[in-house]
Structure formats: structure tokens, C-alpha cells
Amino acid sequence: MAVPSEKFVSQSAEIHTDHPGYADILTSEALAFLARLHRYAEPRRQSLLQARRQRQARYDAGCLPDFRVDTRAIRESEWTVAPIPAALQDRRVEITGPVERKMIINALNSGAKVFMADFEDSSAPSFANQLEGQIHLRDAVNGTLEYRSPEGKHYRVGSDPAVLVVRPRGWHLPERHVSVDGETMAGALVDFGLFVFHNARTLQARDLGPYFYLPKLEAMEEAALWDEVMALAEDELGLPCGSMKATVLIETLPAVFQMHEILHALRRRAVGLNCGRWDYIFSYLKTLRGHRDRLLPERGQVVMTVPFLKAYSELLIQTCHRRGAFAMGGMAAQIPIKGDDEANDNAMAKVRADKLREVQAGHDGTWVAHPALVPVAKEIFDRHMPSPNQLHVRREDVEANRDALIAPCGGTISRAGFDNNVEVALRYTAAWLEGLGCVPIHHLMEDAATAEIARAQLWQWLHHGSLEFPDHAPIDFAWFDHALAAHTHRLRESSLPGARRADDAAQLLATLTHADQLGDFLTLPAYAQLA
Structure with missing residues (x-):
């Protein structure tokens, strides 16, 4: 698993021999391609991650995020993104899920317009x-x-599958099993690089991209690096410039203040922005972790109609449609x-209400996590969006200023809400450590983003002090420790996903929650314990 001329080293050679198909993915040519991507991008990636830390230090010191002064001309001038490919003109329902064989087949056959194959928040990134x-x-x-199930049922992709869009990991996540010149590669580049090396030419020949969802961006410079990486890959693989297209998830609070700039940085390949609501709520918590006046109530009360989330989604619609995205x-x-x-x-009534809100606000499509929800969402969008999209809906009535985008959200913290956060954070983390990145808990599909909300809220409620439940009992570490111990015991004794890693997950959650500072990502310390 080494390419001496490229000084390329993989640290998990034993994994490569376990599966006969791995060698077909990790060819010497593919590894050399990854090495070239790494050498080009890694210095800039490290600089951008340092800029994130510096930005967060300013927020912790009392500053608040705002629109950039130095990019005002981009926001105020007139320009549009490049024409959007025919395959992506109608995206009314998209289904997302991990890159598991049966899931991929069911998603491609679901009737959704797009399937987002996820190497990120709904996947636990074991190398296998x-x-x-x-x-x-x-x-x-x-x-x-x-795919053939243990019961003998046969699955295969039908004749009219959804359009494939791939989400690699975010810039912050490493791939510890792959190194170049002694440096650990970015998980984003491993996911992206291997996929395009093996599939880009085939997809481009069919006018199907390749297409990507880009997660966790915080600034236009991070989008610009993706643009340059894609341009390099196109050149290396002999593809037309701009054939790779990207939709960016606006799922961090800093990014909402740079939506025009992010589209501009990717203007030759950007096709849209997405309201990544769960990670966005987590980012609100993390970005404003030092601001006691920005505490959020329990998760069930932080819905898309609260002012700061309504402003975010409506500004995203206005921004995209002004730019042709x-x-x-x-x-x-x-x-x-x-x-x-x-x-x-x-449950279905809540889904219908959510999708109705989106289509009436002007969204061009929506996400679901389960094939059974595709017809539910499609019926709403078909009825209210007879055209392929709503680019004509300009939302000139929207005036989402800085204060609206960070407005505090009122509400309460019940014992049940606190307890649910402990349970979700624990059960998801334990399942993640077992290799599962998408876990149904109490009839909700939880992934890394919702687990991040749960553990970030616990930290914030406990560290800002003097908070009470509605019955005036204090919200304190004694209550947290008791709830964590109880849920750990129940999980350990159960047959639920994560039961074998219950104690490991509990120790990790306790460490993160008791820490003096809210950790940036649950998945970073958890990655060290992933099998």
C-alpha cells in the first residue's frame, strides 16, 4: 500500500487485505492522485482551519458574527452562477443516507429526484x-x-434512478489511515478523490457531473479551495472545466453571513445552497457558546418558525434566487x-407541515431520510410547485439583518427534554463507535448533527449556571451525572445499537460535558476510538 515515488504511505495495510474489492479502489494510480490533491490543498486547508480557530476566539471574547465589510462589493454587484445542468433542474425531493449497499439501492429506486450519498454525518467513518x-x-x-438479503430477497437499481450526488467529509475531519509525506490526509480529499478518480469520467460522459454536496463551510475562502481542488481534479482526469458541480450546505452560523460570497467563489460550478438546519442549530450553539444571552431551549422547541431560523431560511432563498441558484x-x-x-x-402531519412551509416560502426542493417519505414530500411540492423549480420567486420582501440572524430564542428546558438530550447523545455516540452513523431513536432519525445539538445544549445549560427546570429544581451536574448513569445502564443491558460501546460513549460524553470549553465536534475525539 505504498507508492514510493510519491512517498505515499497508508497506515492500515491490514485492512486492505481483508476485502478483495479494496485493492481495486486503492490502486497505485488512485493513491498517486490522492497525493497530488493533498500536496496542493493541505497548506491552505491548515490555514483555513487556523482562521476558524481565530474567528471562534473572537466570538468567545464577546464579538458577534456579522456580514463582512471587505466583500460588500460581491454582495451588492450583479452576477449569477453558471447555467445549471439539465439533470439538476428539478430537485423537488432529495433523499439522503449513508453509503451502505442496500440503502443506496433503495434510495436510487425511491422516486426521489436526487440521492445524496453521504460519507459525512450519517456515516461513521471507519476505514472499512x-x-x-x-x-x-x-x-x-x-x-x-x-444486494441479496439474508432472507434471500434480491435488490438491484431500477431503470430510472435518482441522480447521484456525493457528500464528502468536511474540511476539519482527518483520515488517519491515509498519509502523504508523513502528513495525515483530509477525509474530504480521500472521499472526493477516490470517488472522482473511479467515476468522474463515466458520469461526465452521461452529463451527470459528477455532483457534490459540500458540508460545514464557514467562509468563502473554504469554498474557493473546493473550487480549486475540483479544477485540479478536472485537469488531472481530462474533464471539461466546470463539469463538477456543487451544492453547499449552509449549516454553520458564520456561513450564513457569506452566502453571496460562497456562491461567488464557486460560481462556475455552484448549483445551490441547502438549509442544513440541524447542523446550523448546532453551529449557533457552538459559535455563541460564550454568550449566555443566546441560550436555546430544549431541541423540540427550536423549530424552523422561530425567528432566527426563519430569517436564515428566507435569506437563503432570496440569495440563491438572485444568483440563479x-x-x-x-x-x-x-x-x-x-x-x-x-x-x-x-409524525406524517409534522412532515407535511414542514414541507408545506418550505415550498410556500420559495424553496426549490427538500430532503427526506426514508424512502416512505418521498411520496409524502413529493405530493406537497407537486401541488404547490408545478414548475421544475422556483427561481422566479425572488423574496424581495426579506430583510434579514445581523440581529435577526442571531436573535435569541425563548422557551423552556423540561426534565424530559434534558433527559432526552442525554439519551440521544449517549445512544448515538455508542452506535457511532460501533460503526453506525444513522440511528433511529424514538421514531426520529438521528445523525451526527442532532447528536451534536444534544451534547452542545447539555454543555451550555450546565456551564452557564443558575438555570432551572419548570419546577424550579436546578439544572446541574448532579442531575446530568445521574441521568447519564441511568441511560448507560439501560443501554448496556439492551440489544440496541451501541450496547457494546455504552461505557466508552458515556465516558466520552461525560468528559466533553464537564470540560471547561465546549468542544468543536463530537466526532473528532470519538474518531480516535472508532474501530
Whole structure:
């Protein structure tokens, strides 16, 4: 697993021999391609991550995020993104999920317009998961992806699959199993590089991109680096410049103040922005972790109609449509509930209300996490959006200023809400350590973003002090420690995902919650313990 001329070293050679398909992904040519991407991007990536830390230090010291003065001309001048490919003109329903073989087949066959294959928040990035995901996607692109269940049921991709869009990991996440010149590679470049090396030419020949979702960006410079990486890959692979297209998730608070700038940095390949609502709520908590006046109530009360989230989504629509890009709605966390018709009807009613809000606001499409929700969302968008998209909806009525985008959100913290955060953070972390990145808990599909909200809220409620439950009992570490111990015992004794890693997850969650500063990402310290 080494390419001496490239000084390329992989630190997990034993994994490569476990699966006969890995060698077909980790060829010497593919590794050399990854090395070239790394050498080009790594110095800039490190500089951008340092800029994040400096920006956060200013927020911790009392500053608040705002629109940039030095990029005013970009926001105020007239320009549009490049024409959007025909395959992405209608994105009314997109389904997302991890890069697992059966999931990919079901998603491609779901009736959704787009399937976002996720190497990020709904996947636990063990090296085996990442490599097998690459194999599955290669087979899907080549039309050979099949699956036979233990019960003998046969699955294969149908004749009219959803358009494939791939989400690599964010710039902040490492891939510890791959190094170049002694430096650990960015997970983003490993995911992106292996996918385009094996599939880009095939997809481009079919006028299908390749297409990407870009996560966790905080600034236009981070978008510009992606643009340059894609240009380098196009040149290396002999693709036309601009054939790779990208939709950017606006899921960090700093990024909402740079949406015009991010689209401008990617203007030859940007096709839209997405309201990544759950990570956005987490980013609000993390960015404003030092501001006691910006505490949020329990998660169930932080819905898209609260002022700061309403301003965010409406400004995204206005920004995208002014620039000729699509404004994608976000994920409703509900999933179908079997065996309880009343509960299922209530869950589906919430999904319908959420999708109705999005289409009436002017969004061009939305996300679902389960194939059964595709027709639910599609019916709403078909009825209210007969055209392929809503680029004609300009939302000139929107005036979302800085204060609106960071407005505090009122509400309460109940014992049940606190307890639910402990349970979700624990159960998700434990399942993640077992290699699962997408976990149904109490009929909601939880991924890394929702687990991040849970543990960030716990930290904030406990460290800002003097908070009370509605019955005036204090919200304190004694209550947290008791709840964590109780849920750890229940998980350890259960057959639920994560049971074997319950104690590891509890120790990690306790350490992060008791720490003096809110950690940037749960997945960074957890990655060191991932099998």
C-alpha cells in the first residue's frame, strides 16, 4: 500500500487485505492522485482551519458574527452562477443516507429526484465503511450494484434512478489511515478523490457531473479551495472545466453571513445552497457558546418558525434566487412508525407541515431520510410547485439583518427534554463507535448533527449556571451525572445499537460535558476510538 515515488504511505495495510474489492479502489494510480490533491490543498486547508480557530476566539471574547465589510462589493454587484445542468433542474425531493449497499439501492429506486450519498454525518467513518462505500458507489455508477438479503430477497437499481450526488467529509475531519509525506490526509480529499478518480469520467460522459454536496463551510475562502481542488481534479482526469458541480450546505452560523460570497467563489460550478438546519442549530450553539444571552431551549422547541431560523431560511432563498441558484430545504427528522397508526399519522402531519412551509416560502426542493417519505414530500411540492423549480420567486420582501440572524430564542428546558438530550447523545455516540452513523431513536432519525445539538445544549445549560427546570429544581451536574448513569445502564443491558460501546460513549460524553470549553465536534475525539 505504498507508492514510493510519491512517498505515499497508508497506515492500515491490514485492512486492505481483508476485502478483495479494496485493492481495486486503492490502486497505485488512485493513491498517486490522492497525493497530488493533498500536496496542493493541505497548506491552505491548515490555514483555513487556523482562521476558524481565530474567528471562534473572537466570538468567545464577546464579538458577534456579522456580514463582512471587505466583500460588500460581491454582495451588492450583479452576477449569477453558471447555467445549471439539465439533470439538476428539478430537485423537488432529495433523499439522503449513508453509503451502505442496500440503502443506496433503495434510495436510487425511491422516486426521489436526487440521492445524496453521504460519507459525512450519517456515516461513521471507519476505514472499512469508507472503502466499502466507494465500492458500492462505483458499482452504482457502472450499473452493477446488487444486494441479496439474508432472507434471500434480491435488490438491484431500477431503470430510472435518482441522480447521484456525493457528500464528502468536511474540511476539519482527518483520515488517519491515509498519509502523504508523513502528513495525515483530509477525509474530504480521500472521499472526493477516490470517488472522482473511479467515476468522474463515466458520469461526465452521461452529463451527470459528477455532483457534490459540500458540508460545514464557514467562509468563502473554504469554498474557493473546493473550487480549486475540483479544477485540479478536472485537469488531472481530462474533464471539461466546470463539469463538477456543487451544492453547499449552509449549516454553520458564520456561513450564513457569506452566502453571496460562497456562491461567488464557486460560481462556475455552484448549483445551490441547502438549509442544513440541524447542523446550523448546532453551529449557533457552538459559535455563541460564550454568550449566555443566546441560550436555546430544549431541541423540540427550536423549530424552523422561530425567528432566527426563519430569517436564515428566507435569506437563503432570496440569495440563491438572485444568483440563479437553487434554494434547497432541509431534513425533517421524523420516520414512519409501524404498529401505531395514530403516532404515525401525527409524525406524517409534522412532515407535511414542514414541507408545506418550505415550498410556500420559495424553496426549490427538500430532503427526506426514508424512502416512505418521498411520496409524502413529493405530493406537497407537486401541488404547490408545478414548475421544475422556483427561481422566479425572488423574496424581495426579506430583510434579514445581523440581529435577526442571531436573535435569541425563548422557551423552556423540561426534565424530559434534558433527559432526552442525554439519551440521544449517549445512544448515538455508542452506535457511532460501533460503526453506525444513522440511528433511529424514538421514531426520529438521528445523525451526527442532532447528536451534536444534544451534547452542545447539555454543555451550555450546565456551564452557564443558575438555570432551572419548570419546577424550579436546578439544572446541574448532579442531575446530568445521574441521568447519564441511568441511560448507560439501560443501554448496556439492551440489544440496541451501541450496547457494546455504552461505557466508552458515556465516558466520552461525560468528559466533553464537564470540560471547561465546549468542544468543536463530537466526532473528532470519538474518531480516535472508532474501530
